[in-house]
Amino acid sequence: MNAECIGLVCRDCGTKIAESEFSLTCPSCGAPMRVEFAAGALRKALQDGMPPYDDRSYLYQWRSILPLSDESLIDRVSLGETETPLLRSHRYGRKRGISDLYFKLEQGPTLSLKDRGTALCVLKALEQGSETVCLSSSGNNAASISAYGSRAGLRPVVFVQKHVSAAKISKSLVYGGNVIRIDGDMAAASRLCGEMVRKKGWYQCGGPNPYRVAGKRTFAYGIVQQLGRAPDTVLIPCGGGAGMVAAFDGFSEMLEAGLIDRMPRLVGVQLAACNPTATAFHAGKDVVTPVEKKPSLSDAIMNNNPYWGKYCLQAVRATGGTMLSVTDEEFIRAIRELGREEGIFTEPAGAVSAAALTRLLDAPGFEQPGLTVCNLTGHGLNAPQVATGDEEYPGLVEATSAAVDKYLQEQAVSGAGRLRSAL
Amino acid sequence: MNAECIGLVCRDCGTKIAESEFSLTCPSCGAPMRVEFAAGALRKALQDGMPPYDDRSYLYQWRSILPLSDESLIDRVSLGETETPLLRSHRYGRKRGISDLYFKLEQGPTLSLKDRGTALCVLKALEQGSETVCLSSSGNNAASISAYGSRAGLRPVVFVQKHVSAAKISKSLVYGGNVIRIDGDMAAASRLCGEMVRKKGWYQCGGPNPYRVAGKRTFAYGIVQQLGRAPDTVLIPCGGGAGMVAAFDGFSEMLEAGLIDRMPRLVGVQLAACNPTATAFHAGKDVVTPVEKKPSLSDAIMNNNPYWGKYCLQAVRATGGTMLSVTDEEFIRAIRELGREEGIFTEPAGAVSAAALTRLLDAPGFEQPGLTVCNLTGHGLNAPQVATGDEEYPGLVEATSAAVDKYLQEQAVSGAGRLRSAL
Structure with a gap:
């Protein structure tokens, strides 16, 4: 049996709200919220032990302990994420x-840890009927929300700072993200993202989102x-x-x-x-x-x-x-x-x-x-x-077995040293 | 029950050899070999249907139909490869x-298809007692053999051609591959790799390897x-x-x-x-x-x-x-x-x-x-x-919600066109 989610509770002052009253932060004190389950519900959901591996999605595997009101949405969101090795x-x-x-x-x-949180956030965005998912990030989180947003048929929007590199955002672009490069720094990007969430009802997938x-x-x-x-x-x-x-x-x-x-x-x-x-x-x-x-x-x-x-x-x-x-x-x-x-x-x-x-x-x-x-x-x-330097580009080796032997012997002696000197 | 592997059979002339007589190609005619199982063995191995998903490795999942003589080697080789989504x-x-x-x-x-074949090849290299695994490749296969070779505690050696780019081989270098850049083209790299296999008893993981x-x-x-x-x-x-x-x-x-x-x-x-x-x-x-x-x-x-x-x-x-x-x-x-x-x-x-x-x-x-x-x-x-061009680097957007709205509207109209014109 799936654990019953009874709402969100403030991590500081204990204020409780229903899931339907969704708020990113505590309406009383502004602190972050935690998803709350009925007393004993998690214990009951897991009374027969851990749910078995699911080869479709870990959202299926862990559904008994996740705040899902509509499991049929998993297929709309899933990109084949399974429990990591x-x-x-x-x-x-x-x-x-x-x-x-x-x-x-x-x-x-x-290819990053962000997918675990993103998959649930995008599913909740679907539950709430949002059409745009957003966050401020230029790295893994931006790529993750772009991919899951596109998969779910939503519009992914990511806010990045002025000086972001092209390499950094290319993954988000390929995943179909709308990348908004704003005239300001990362803090300004976050503020603007928050403003769009409040004004337009976009679904905020980053920062404080308790899901x-x-x-x-x-x-x-x-x-x-x-x-x-x-x-x-x-x-x-x-x-x-x-x-x-x-x-x-x-x-x-x-x-x-x-x-x-x-x-x-x-x-x-x-x-x-x-x-x-x-x-x-x-x-x-x-x-x-x-x-x-x-x-x-x-x-x-x-x-x-x-x-x-x-x-x-x-x-x-x-x-x-x-x-x-x-x-x-x-x-x-x-x-x-x-x-x-x-x-x-x-x-x-x-x-x-x-x-x-x-x-x-x-x-x-x-x-x-x-x-x-x-x-x-x-x-x-x-x-x-980050991992390799130009100085590691291998020297040319004559196409003979003797030259290969010699090269590998030299490598075995100097290889580690070469790496150290590059640091 | 695991299907019994009875050796290798030539795909052209039908010559059969035992696994212990391992040959990359047919000793009679030089054609590629196929791994052969006893008559009806695969049917028997699968008589209860497909083996269930295994969250450790697909080598475990598919072991009943793979030519493995020692399953305990799987743990030495595995990098957590599971059946792909x-x-x-x-x-x-x-x-x-x-x-x-x-x-x-x-x-x-x-991150490529090569791992499926590599995992079994490296396991067979361990079975045969080889200490070096090798192939000629500069891309996905080189990275794959470098990773699995390192994981298994073997020495991975990859032969690449003279003009290989640094970006192309960096993944192999990080995975611990010994990259031999030879003074010649890809065909020369392949020949030299073959020579080392014959002369030194290195284990060839590429090209014709039937495993x-x-x-x-x-x-x-x-x-x-x-x-x-x-x-x-x-x-x-x-x-x-x-x-x-x-x-x-x-x-x-x-x-x-x-x-x-x-x-x-x-x-x-x-x-x-x-x-x-x-x-x-x-x-x-x-x-x-x-x-x-x-x-x-x-x-x-x-x-x-x-x-x-x-x-x-x-x-x-x-x-x-x-x-x-x-x-x-x-x-x-x-x-x-x-x-x-x-x-x-x-x-x-x-x-x-x-x-x-x-x-x-x-x-x-x-x-x-x-x-x-x-x-x-x-x-x-x-x-x-390959996927994104410089012309896609997003223009600067003023940090206001009105500017964001305008930008997204323009994107919706011109975005696809911009991609097309870049092609």
């Missing part, structure tokens, strides 16, 4: 002293289904922080429902170039103060004023987790080592969680992290230029 | 007069499992032609085993810029004569001397299919229309099958193609630069 590490973990390491390859049809977090929380359910237990430690890249909050929601619900016997420790990872949440965590603050961004080769999780910052801090602290920061050099090295040691190509935003493993072992209380899951948030082709 | 078309087919159209999103962990086709044939099984029946028509992009031969093998086996009641018509699609197999088909030839390549924006299926050409012709003719050719303009348009109408971003090599639908309806006997499947062979990010 959980791969056991063969070498990367062992080399770094973590014997029980898994990678969650969190990439949907548009995005409700969709993303199946990430935690997927891990528990695949492991048959809760992990001990989960490393989650934190930009805006929605992924951390969603993971906390999911694991908390499973604990409450008796599906797991304790919470994993949730570890947030940020780039050293922009780590407001990590800074607040280590300063013992309850809220996150905006920071100045420093230059970085990645812009995907460079969020200097994270919307979910406060709730992200709560999630990390409540589970006995921690916040880590990694440098550009560390995440680039992680991308290359994941490739060589595991055959995995991940984007910078995902590589930070793998890069943070070395630092994790140095964090107080994490000498033995136990069964650990790294969230790799998207495929490396989302940002291919 | 079969998406029903919402708009693209209907707009072109095909009411019952499906897209097979044939992209594995490295590549044996792995790829699960593509056909996947479609039948997902549809619950055989499709009427399947469109398959043809470069070297292995995909067509593998599909024919798979559907033929299912017919023989009583899982389907007739063969689908198999339709091969090539680029007009390089269509030796289509040319031979329409000239009534039994073999494919090499052609001169003309310029094209895609190089992925530009194979002017296709290894499987003769067998590809046999497969198409035996099923009452046909061969079609599409122009660059047609496949670029297909990429964009798939994006806008379905939310799918596919690479040029895959888009040709969707582009060919319009021509299909004009082909004699295909006015009513029935339930049709297009094979979309990989994600668009494998060749992102």
Whole structure:
């Protein structure tokens, strides 16, 4: 039986509204909302254990715990998203002293983690009868909403800032997104997006939308289904922080429902170039103060004023987790080592969680992290230029077997060195 | 029960050898080999119907019909490849007069169709105790073998031609491939690869390897499992032609085993810029004569001397299919229309099958193609630069709702025209 969704509840003041009164944020205090289910409903929905894998869509697999009022809409939205693989590490973990390491390859049809939340948001837009779905983003989220919006027959509109690169938005254009490049920065793009939502009734799929977090929380359910237990430690890249909050929601619900016997420790990872949440965590603050961004080769999780910052801090602290920061050099090295040691190509935003493993072992209380899951948030082709440098273009080899032998011997000696010197 | 593999049989002269005597081509006549199962073994293996979806790997799902002597090797090889989605078309087919159209999103962990054959080849390399896996390729196949080779702890070596672009090989480099850029063209790279296989005992994963086709044939099984029946028509992009031969093998086996009641018509699609197999088909030839390549924006299926050409012709003719050719303009348009109408971003090599639908309806006997499947062979990010042009970079929009309205109205009128003029 599907869990009955009884509405939205404010994460701060507890104000409750019905789903039909949908509001992006709390009508009383402006804080973000959480999708609420009837007491005991999730436990009942899962009383026979985890729902089996569904080869059509994870929206089918997890429908008993998702706020869906019309399952027939799934086919209109679905792009074939299925529960993402959980791969056991063969070498990367062992080399770094973590014997029980898994990678969650969190990439949907548009090759990033965004699809999990997007699929549910677009479905809710259909339920509400909206004809336009929108958000402000120039990266993975823009591509995701463009694809799912087009698939559902809605008009996807994405707001981007003035100086966005052509490469960054081309994926959204191909997916049929209407890209509005506004005369202003990202904050201005967000404001204008919000204005269109209020004035035109467009459906906001980004930022505070509580269904995005409700969709993303199946990430935690997927891990528990695949492991048959809760992990001990989960490393989650934190930009805006929605992924951390969603993971906390999911694991908390499973604990409450008796599906797991304790919470994993949730570890947030940020780039050293922009780590407001990590800074607040280590300063013992309850809220996150905006920071100045420093230059970085990645812009995907460079969020200097994270919307979910406060709730992200709560999630990390409540589970006995921690916040880590990694440098550009560390995440680039992680991308290359994941490739060589595991055959995995991940984007910078995902590589930070793998890069943070070395630092994790140095964090107080994490000498033995136990069964650990790294969230790799998207495929490396989302940002291919970051991973390799021109200096790696291979030299010409004479077409003889002797020359090949010699080249490979040289490579074995100098290859790793060449990569290091490029950093 | 798993079907017993009894060895390899020559596709031309019928010479049989045991798996342990592995030879890439027939020791008697040099023709390609086919993996052979004991009489009735496939029927028996599938007597209870199709094996259920497996969320770890399609190597597990299809193990009863794959030539595996040691299933425990699957975990060493697997990158989380699962049966690829079969998406029903919402708009693209209907707009072109095909009411019952499906897209097979044939992209594995490295985002292309190559993973299906690669996964089995690398597993067989482990079985044989090889330490190096190799092939000559600079595109999807090179990336695939690099990833699976690294995952399995083997040394992946890919041979590329002198003038390969840095962008083309960067994916292989990240996946840990040893890229040998030889002083010569693609044919020279292939020859040198073959020489290393003979001299050093490296495991050849490309070209004639019969396990590549044996792995790829699960593509056909996947479609039948997902549809619950055989499709009427399947469109398959043809470069070297292995995909067509593998599909024919798979559907033929299912017919023989009583899982389907007739063969689908198999339709091969090539680029007009390089269509030796289509040319031979329409000239009534039994073999494919090499052609001169003309310029094209895609190089992925530009194979002017296709290894499987003769067998590809046999497969198409035996099923009452046909061969079609599409122009660059047609496949670029297909990429964009798939994006806008379905939310799918596919690479040029895959888009040709969707582009060919319009021509299909004009082909004699295909006015009513029935339930049709297009094979979309990989994600668009494998060749992102092909799909969008600089002229599409959006103009600046004033940060007001009125300006947004105006911009979207203009777009709705001129958008499609802008794309057309760019072609």
